[in-house]
Amino acid sequence: MGAGAMGCLFGGLLRKAGEEVWLVDPWKEHMDKVKKEGLLMSDSSGDEYIDINATVDPKEVGTVDFVILLSKSNYLSKSIREALPMIDEDTTVLALQNGLGNVEIISEVVDNNQIMFGICEVGSDLKGPGHIKCHLLDGVIKIKPLNGTVDHKVENIVNTFAKSGVNAILSMDVEEDIWGKLAINGCFNAACALTRLKAGDFIGHNEGMALVEDILREIVAVARAKKISLDYDKIMGFIKIQLPKVGAHYPSMAQDAMNKRLTEIESINGAVAKEGKKFNVPVPVNETIVKLMSIIQNSYELQF
Structure with a gap:
């Protein structure tokens, strides 16, 4: 949710690893280009098109297991409310925004037991509609469940990231x-x-x-x-x-x-x-x- 540079990076890597993934973003030209041609991911080794679902409407997606919330902090309150059609009591929501105060915004509408948060040390640039340039792919994301409990869902999320090539680690001191x-x-x-x-x-x-x-x-x-x-x-x-x-x-x-x-x-x-x-x-x-x-x-x- 918030499929700009970083949303497309995570979505593309997870899709390449075989996961069912939806990119959701209000920029229609961007989502239409991804739907029509695929997501173009460029890095130092070359270019690759990834076939991936994309939409401007979260209602089109339905409820999901896992939402990676990458809307920037200044749009976060609006974004998490728009994401609610994708979220039920079994959905985990991961917040990876910069800065402070983001978890508090999400917890206004999502149960604390469903929230994870952390930081991201990988990078990507949005070069144009449907096209990202990836860098710092050897970086890590550090995440923590808000309630402090590491259960099978949390472990599954970390393992799923690992399968996609994302170096995700649990950090209780995040x-x-x-x-x-x-x-x-x-x-x-x-x-x-x-x-x-x-x-x-x-x-x-x-x-x-x-x-x-x-x-x-x-x-x-x-x-x-x-x-x-x-x-x-x-x-x-x-x-x-x-x-x-x-x-x-x-x-x-x-x-x-x-x-x-x-x-x-x-x-x-x-x-x-x-x-x-x-x-x-x-x-x-x-x-x-x-x-x-x-x-x-x-x-x-x-x-x-």
């Missing part, structure tokens, strides 16, 4: 992983959207690296106030190791700004700002980024 990813997204997503630069080009400037350091210090301070362990030096080390792999990539928020869409600013730097205020931790850099990004996404029609 909240720390979520904050770790939040830290990386917080450093780059809005900054690249504001500067209109790819990650590598942004951090290639001394001022870009200095801004990353400022953002990260604030995020680490807020996490520690919440008793969540984040290591500043470890995250900076990870950024420097990963940058050659993703440096030529526009982060998702930059892609949204490029296409004049609403962004996930409120669930990333905005969430840091809210938590900082709650715990009386000063976060002026993140607050400024939120204000600037909010101005941009609410005035696209006025910009040069």
